[in-house]
Each structure stands twice: as structure tokens, then as C-alpha cells.
Amino acid sequence: MRATNPGGTSAANSATRFTYTSPLPPLTALSPNNGPVAGRNLVTITGTNFTGANSVxxxxxxxxxxxxxxxxxxTMKVPAGVIGMVDVRVHNPYGWSAPVAAGRYAYGPATITAVSPAGGPAAGGNKVTLTGTNLADTTAVTFGTGRNGTGLACTATSCTVTAPADTASTKVSVQAVNAAGTSPVDNRTQYTYGS
Structure with missing residues (x-):
């Protein structure tokens, strides 16, 4: 900013700078970032400029x-949707927030498209990486019925987990569990225990 009087205009310097900020409401996080197709679950949306927000x-x-x-x-109750990803946006008196990666919400359970390695020792204890979708809020990874992996760490598209023990030569389905349910089983989710 600069001031003008009959003697002239003040010089510009860093102490007199003024920054305009966007009044739109940017999103920075969703928790959880997935849920059932039927909706009705609560999601907490974090961001800025939510004052006066009137629609999500x-x-x-x-x-x-x-x-x-x-x-x-x-904090919003999620509407019903269809399986897949959608952008969550907040509307305040100045308009709608822009779609951002942190504002993506997944309807439906996780899916697993690859298990690597696809097998391991009967004693378990080895690290297994799952690749897929909607994995960020995975609460458990099961190896067959009643056996959960340990040391679970997930992002939106992958999970690493330590395999539990099982009987040699047993083939099991690996599934991810989140708030929306359990991932479906297909030939990409199989894990075989060796000797």
C-alpha cells in the first residue's frame, strides 16, 4: 500500500504490502474418506473459510x-451415491471450493487389484503389499477366515501388512476391511502359503 498527499506518494516497501486471500473454502482433509453406498455416515471435513457455509x-x-x-x-451426513470416487466441495457466500485430492470421497468398500508377493512361508512374518483403491481407512487385512495381518500401514492405493501363519500349501483370499465393508474376492486377491 502507498499513500498520496500534496507532497507526493510514499515509496513501496515490504512493510506496506497487503496480501489478498481467496474467500473460497479450500478443503484439506476428509475423515473418513470413504463409506457405504447407502450413505448416512458422518464425515468430518477440514479446511478454511467455512464461515457462512450453506451447502456441501x-x-x-x-x-x-x-x-x-x-x-x-x-460435520456432514453423507448422501447416498454409487460405487466410485467423488469430489466433496463446500459452498460459502463466495462460491464453491475447488476439487482437490484431499477432498476425494470413495463410495463402497476397498478393492484389491494385486497382492505382492502372492505367497510366503507357512510361519508367516513376511511383508505383503496390497495394491488397490479406497485403502486409506483400512482397519484390518484378513488372510482367509479369522486371521488378520499385523503392522498395518495404508495409503489410498496401497497397504503393507505382515502375513499371519497358516498351514503349508493353503491358498487363502486376502481382503481389506474398512467402514464401507470388506473388499470383494477374485483371482487377484489369492495368497498361497508354502512349506
Missing amino acids: AFGTNYAASGNCSSPTIC
């Missing part, structure tokens, strides 16, 4: 109910 959209569907309790937090 999950793709083309609007949240059934909820509120923005502060300038940085909104």
Missing part, C-alpha cells in the same frame, strides 16, 4: 444434514 456436495449429491461448527470444521 458429494459429487452431484448434497449432504442430507450437518453443520459447519467453526471456520475450519464441517
Whole structure:
């Protein structure tokens, strides 16, 4: 900023700079970032400029109910959707937030497209990497019925887990469990125990 009077205009310097910020409400996180197709679960949306927010959209569907309790937090009941990813956007008096990676929400359970390695020792204890979708909020990885891997660490597209023990020559299905349910089984989810 500079001031002008009959003697002239003040010089520009760093102490007189003024920064304009966007009044739109950017999103920085969703928790959880997935859920059932039927909706009705609560999601906490974190961001900024939520003051006066009057609507939240999950793709083309609007949240059934909820509120923005502060300038940085909104808690919303998710509307029904279809299996897949959608952008969550918040509307305040200045307009809609832009779609961002942190604002992606997945309808439906996780899916696993690869298990690597596809087998290991009967004693277990080896690291296994799962690749797929909707994996960020995975709460358990099962190896067959009743056996969970340990040391679970996940991102949106992969999980690493330590395999449990099982009987030699046993082939099991590996599945990821999250709030939306259990990932489906197909030939890409098989894990074989060696001797």
C-alpha cells in the first residue's frame, strides 16, 4: 500500500504490502474418506473459510444434514451415491471450493487389484503389499477366515501388512476391511502359503 498527499506518494516497501486471500473454502482433509453406498455416515471435513457455509456436495449429491461448527470444521451426513470416487466441495457466500485430492470421497468398500508377493512361508512374518483403491481407512487385512495381518500401514492405493501363519500349501483370499465393508474376492486377491 502507498499513500498520496500534496507532497507526493510514499515509496513501496515490504512493510506496506497487503496480501489478498481467496474467500473460497479450500478443503484439506476428509475423515473418513470413504463409506457405504447407502450413505448416512458422518464425515468430518477440514479446511478454511467455512464461515457462512450453506451447502456441501458429494459429487452431484448434497449432504442430507450437518453443520459447519467453526471456520475450519464441517460435520456432514453423507448422501447416498454409487460405487466410485467423488469430489466433496463446500459452498460459502463466495462460491464453491475447488476439487482437490484431499477432498476425494470413495463410495463402497476397498478393492484389491494385486497382492505382492502372492505367497510366503507357512510361519508367516513376511511383508505383503496390497495394491488397490479406497485403502486409506483400512482397519484390518484378513488372510482367509479369522486371521488378520499385523503392522498395518495404508495409503489410498496401497497397504503393507505382515502375513499371519497358516498351514503349508493353503491358498487363502486376502481382503481389506474398512467402514464401507470388506473388499470383494477374485483371482487377484489369492495368497498361497508354502512349506
